[in-house]
Amino acid sequence: MGLDRKYLTWSLVYVVLGMSLGIFMAASGNHGQHITHAHILLVGFVVSFIYAVIHKLWLEGEASKLARAQLIVHQVGALMMFFGLFLLYGGLVPPEQIEMVLAPSTIIVFSAALMMIILVVRKKQGPV
Numbered sequence: 001m002g003l004d005r006k007y008l009t010w011s012l013v014y015v016v017l018g019m020s021l022g023i024f025m026a027a028s029g030n031h032g033q034h035i036t037h038a039h040i041l042l043v044g045f046v047v048s049f050i051y052a053v054i055h056k057l058w059l060e061g062e063a064s065k066l067a068r069a070q071l072i073v074h075q076v077g078a079l080m081m082f083f084g085l086f087l088l089y090g091g092l093v094p095p096e097q098i099e100m101v102l103a104p105s106t107i108i109v110f111s112a113a114l115m116m117i118i119l120v121v122r123k124k125q126g127p128v
């Protein structure tokens with residue numbers, strides 16, 4: 001499976017997860033997890049979907065080590081972020097403890113964005 005389709009699959013898993021949490025919040029009347037919901041949908045669904053589109057349109061089947069690592073870095077950071085936010089806004093773990101997961105997760109997600117810039121900039125353009 002190409003990296004574009006892998007990203008697309010991840011993004012669709014996140015849309016289901018994020019919407020489930022949204023439906024749960026709406027049904028229960030408890031909107032306490034809206035930050036978690038927002039980030040599963042935006043960092044998970046939307047950003048993964050955009051990375052899928054970048055792969056499809058501009059990286060043209062690139063499967064270099066950096067490209068494969070970039071996918072793993074984004075997904076690991078995103079999952080750490082969602083898990084941490086869920087525990088935080090569910091009141092399951094105090095902020096000072098969950099910071100140990102949330103702080104690195106943001107740097108990891110950010111690093112994946114920087115790696116994507118490198119992939120796009122270094123891609124040689126074919127004849128126009």
Ligand code: HEM
Binds near residue numbers: 034
């Ligand atoms: C089944 C679909 C969805 C349901 C039932 C749902 C439900 C909700 C609920 C109940 C809230 C909390 C509102 C509040 O108390 O402020 C919320 C917030 C939010 N939702 Fe959804 N949502 C859905 C889909 C989406 C999608 C597809 C996205 C983005 C791609 C999205 C993005 C957001 C954002 C960014 C917020 C935070 C808004 C804010 O509080 O500033 N939602 N949603």
Ligand code: HEM
Binds near residue numbers: 038046105106107109
């Ligand atoms: C490293 C990545 C990110 C970090 C560290 C981060 C951090 C934060 C923080 C601290 C808040 C405020 C939470 C609060 O009100 O208590 C927030 C809110 C929000 N972020 Fe992010 N964010 C990140 C990525 C993104 C991305 C990529 C998007 C959109 C594509 C996004 C969209 C939003 C939105 C819409 C809100 C408002 C949600 C609400 O009020 O319910 N964030 N973010």
